[in-house]
Amino acid sequence: MTPPTLADVAERAGVSRQTVSNAVNNPDLLRADTLERVQQAIDELGYLPNRAARNLRTRTSQLIGLRLSPVLEGTATAVMDRFVHALVWTSKEAGYHVLLFSQDEEDPLQGYDDLLRSTAVDAFVVTDTYLGNPQAAWLRRRRAPFVSFGRPWDDPDAKHPWVDVDGAAGTEEATRHLLDRGHELVAWIGWRKDSWIGEDRRSGWLRAMHGRGLSTTGLASRVEDTVSSGRDASAHLLDADPARRPTAFVCASDTLAMGVLGTLATRGLYPGRDIAVVGFDDSQVAQVVHPGLTSVRQPLEEAARLLVVGLESLLSAPLSPVEGRLLTPSLVVRGSS
Amino acid sequence: MTPPTLADVAERAGVSRQTVSNAVNNPDLLRADTLERVQQAIDELGYLPNRAARNLRTRTSQLIGLRLSPVLEGTATAVMDRFVHALVWTSKEAGYHVLLFSQDEEDPLQGYDDLLRSTAVDAFVVTDTYLGNPQAAWLRRRRAPFVSFGRPWDDPDAKHPWVDVDGAAGTEEATRHLLDRGHELVAWIGWRKDSWIGEDRRSGWLRAMHGRGLSTTGLASRVEDTVSSGRDASAHLLDADPARRPTAFVCASDTLAMGVLGTLATRGLYPGRDIAVVGFDDSQVAQVVHPGLTSVRQPLEEAARLLVVGLESLLSAPLSPVEGRLLTPSLVVRGSS
DNA sequence: CTTTCCGTCTTGAACGATCCAATCACCATA
DNA sequence: TATGGTGATTGGATCGTTCAAGACGGAAAG
Numbered sequence: 223m224t225p226p227t228l229a230d231v232a233e234r235a236g237v238s239r240q241t242v243s244n245a246v247n248n249p250d251l252l253r254a255d256t257l258e259r260v261q262q263a264i265d266e267l268g269y270l271p272n273r274a275a276r277n278l279r280t281r282t283s284q285l286i287g288l289r290l291s292p293v294l295e296g297t298a299t300a301v302m303d304r305f306v307h308a309l310v311w312t313s314k315e316a317g318y319h320v321l322l323f324s325q326d327e328e329d330p331l332q333g334y335d336d337l338l339r340s341t342a343v344d345a346f347v348v349t350d351t352y353l354g355n356p357q358a359a360w361l362r363r364r365r366a367p368f369v370s371f372g373r374p375w376d377d378p379d380a381k382h383p384w385v386d387v388d389g390a391a392g393t394e395e396a397t398r399h400l401l402d403r404g405h406e407l408v409a410w411i412g413w414r415k416d417s418w419i420g421e422d423r424r425s426g427w428l429r430a431m432h433g434r435g436l437s438t439t440g441l442a443s444r445v446e447d448t449v450s451s452g453r454d455a456s457a458h459l460l461d462a463d464p465a466r467r468p469t470a471f472v473c474a475s476d477t478l479a480m481g482v483l484g485t486l487a488t489r490g491l492y493p494g495r496d497i498a499v500v501g502f503d504d505s506q507v508a509q510v511v512h513p514g515l516t517s518v519r520q521p522l523e524e525a526a527r528l529l530v531v532g533l534e535s536l537l538s539a540p541l542s543p544v545e546g547r548l549l550t551p552s553l554v555v556r557g558s559s
Numbered sequence: 560m561t562p563p564t565l566a567d568v569a570e571r572a573g574v575s576r577q578t579v580s581n582a583v584n585n586p587d588l589l590r591a592d593t594l595e596r597v598q599q600a601i602d603e604l605g606y607l608p609n610r611a612a613r614n615l616r617t618r619t620s621q622l623i624g625l626r627l628s629p630v631l632e633g634t635a636t637a638v639m640d641r642f643v644h645a646l647v648w649t650s651k652e653a654g655y656h657v658l659l660f661s662q663d664e665e666d667p668l669q670g671y672d673d674l675l676r677s678t679a680v681d682a683f684v685v686t687d688t689y690l691g692n693p694q695a696a697w698l699r700r701r702r703a704p705f706v707s708f709g710r711p712w713d714d715p716d717a718k719h720p721w722v723d724v725d726g727a728a729g730t731e732e733a734t735r736h737l738l739d740r741g742h743e744l745v746a747w748i749g750w751r752k753d754s755w756i757g758e759d760r761r762s763g764w765l766r767a768m769h770g771r772g773l774s775t776t777g778l779a780s781r782v783e784d785t786v787s788s789g790r791d792a793s794a795h796l797l798d799a800d801p802a803r804r805p806t807a808f809v810c811a812s813d814t815l816a817m818g819v820l821g822t823l824a825t826r827g828l829y830p831g832r833d834i835a836v837v838g839f840d841d842s843q844v845a846q847v848v849h850p851g852l853t854s855v856r857q858p859l860e861e862a863a864r865l866l867v868v869g870l871e872s873l874l875s876a877p878l879s880p881v882e883g884r885l886l887t888p889s890l891v892v893r894g895s896s
Numbered sequence: 897c898t899t900t901c902c903g904t905c906t907t908g909a910a911c912g913a914t915c916c917a918a919t920c921a922c923c924a925t926a
Numbered sequence: 927t928a929t930g931g932t933g934a935t936t937g938g939a940t941c942g943t944t945c946a947a948g949a950c951g952g953a954a955a956g
Binding site: 227228229239240243247271272273274275276277278279280 | 911912913914915
């Protein structure tokens with residue numbers, strides 16, 4: 223009924239508890255024949271070390287804490303889903319499991335604090351690194367091990383490993399792709415100016431346009447990340463100056479791009495033929511909408527992998543040099559361009 | 560540096576360890592003034608019980624295991640995301656955390672087995688209950704506590720609590736909604752016959768149609784759950800018999816509905832005006848696509864809540880009567896109908 | 897005045913693993 | 927044969943908590 227313990231295995235194999243422990247954790251300390259005997263007993267009993275006991279003794283939990291961000295209905299954020307998958311997968315390879323917790327409405331740090339004080343997790347993966355988010359700074363003060371997906375925008379000398387995706391490179395590639403197809407009036411629809419991520423992505427568009435000697439005057443719009451904002455912004459840009467009517471849109475998100483597609487649909491314009499549209503995130507929406515939304519895809523699997531690598535080195539050698547990694551996204555071309 | 564222990568609190572409050580333990584777990588055993596003194600020491604030190612030690616002693620982990628299903632690119636399955644959120648939230652209310660693990664490619668039961676044998680989780684939440692999935696039967700044989708989201712289709716006398724959504728009721732409401740708007744030729748695009756869920760949803764459409772004395776001949780199609788299948792199926796239905804050309808489509812998933820929208824777009828037909836379309840799952844896709852996809856929304860928050868309730872009673876009284884709960888989904892009406 | 901009882905608190909043991917120091921077996925060397 | 931060294935194996939202590947049982951004091955009952 224109750225799972226077998228180390229002592230059970232030891233008795234069956236005719237050795238001491240410590241020898242069984244070594245067989246599991248330091249097999250090279252045992253003589254070959256002893257190891258085999260112990261291994262056989264382990265297999266026969268289906269023994270696996272009791273997690274709680276091991277955790278207590280070693281002061282680790284082999285768990286990584288991840289706080290889920292609140293779900294936003296009406297947006298195309300399928301990013302987290304893919305990222306969580308990738309993180310769970312790579313964590314498993316490294317011998318860790320992922321523990322989810324949710325945000326406390328009153329105190330956003332509550333969840334972190336509780337898990338730390340009860341030594342329930344070994345480290346955290348932080349994902350919301352937008353400006354003004356107190357998590358990173360707080361965790362640092364608390365000396366809690368963590369890595370972040372997203373660069374520390376407001377803290378140039380942050381001491382934690384991080385991985386981020388080069389949004390500017392992504393939009394630059396997206397814009398170049400449109401320019402290569404003959405577009406010259408490529409408009410930008412992005413987020414409000416106080417979003418560092420938004421400004422980063424916008425800079426890629428600027429770079430591509432200016433790189434070809436094209437003016438961006440009257441081609442940019444900064445709005446909230448909602449479908450209706452994207453719809454309104456694109457309609458406005460299309461109606462503004464007939465001489466500079468955009469023939470293509472690059473958007474800071476798939477959500478905004480869906481708004482653009484909405485504008486086109488109501489006007490009888492066909493995406494990809496009449497007007498080109500590119501989104502960001504390669505969400506499921508981009509994949510299933512007609513005629514397919516070209517989008518910048520983040521290498522989330524690679525990001526997760528590197529985060530876990532960073533976590534491992536952080537936990538094994540807390541004073542090792544800290545590094546940040548910037549990954550280059552790729553463009554997935556579909557019918558909309 | 561290291562978190563305070565029970566002994567630290569005990570010393571500070573001038574009581575024994577056990578008294579502190581009681582203050583935390585059975586406060587009514589203490590005299591009021593003692594309790595207050597201990598509580599103050601706890602607050603001052605920021606004490607929280609060490610999880611590993613507690614787990615070891617009580618033989619519980621306060622963790623619920625959830626296996627992530629493989630991500631399917633190109634489909635609109637945003638269901639899991641919402642469900643996981645809801646589950647994490649309600650679990651927290653009940654004092655549990657959610658531990659994620661991924662599917663082993665070789666042996667789908669491996670992850671479950673390891674977590675059980677190492678006593679890492681108290682119970683599982685199983686989500687993939689499609690026909691032939693060995694999880695439920697295996698867990699039952701293993702006498703592992705679990706609840707499932709999805710009814711035990713192939714096992715009428717299953718002994719575990721489950722919660723499911725009445726798919727038939729959902730499509731029935733969707734179909735009635737279309738009939739009420741004057742449609743008479745409402746077509747069905749669903750999954751292959753071996754999918755119980757698909758057949759369940761289909762039966763709702765049948766019920767609604769027959770309830771109004773309408774024939775369903777030549778109005779149904781059963782295909783794979785992909786966008787292109789939905790596109791092909793809808794095109795075929797529209798071209799088949801001019802006398803019975805569908806004016807509306809009810810689909811077993813948002814993915815299929817997106818295929819229908821694709822067909823309409825290529826033919827210059829406007830969803831909601833020329834042809835009505837209803838999907839299933841109320842995915843993010845349905846919410847952001849133009850002009851909005853009417854869809855059946857599953858009460859995932861309620862489902863998660865009931866699952867946790869079931870889990871609690873299962874863990875506190877393993878022999879309590881088992882119950883299954885069928886929840887009724889709701890229809891979210893948008894531009895496409 | 898003694899006994900019983902109850903409420904309150906304390907002590908020692910246990911959960912199942914790992915760490916530490918000590919022991920043992922074995923073989924090579926003097 | 928005695929000595930030394932190496933590597934395999936052992937018993938005991940420990941991690942921080944909860945459980946079981948006992949100690950203590952005062953109040954109620956005999």
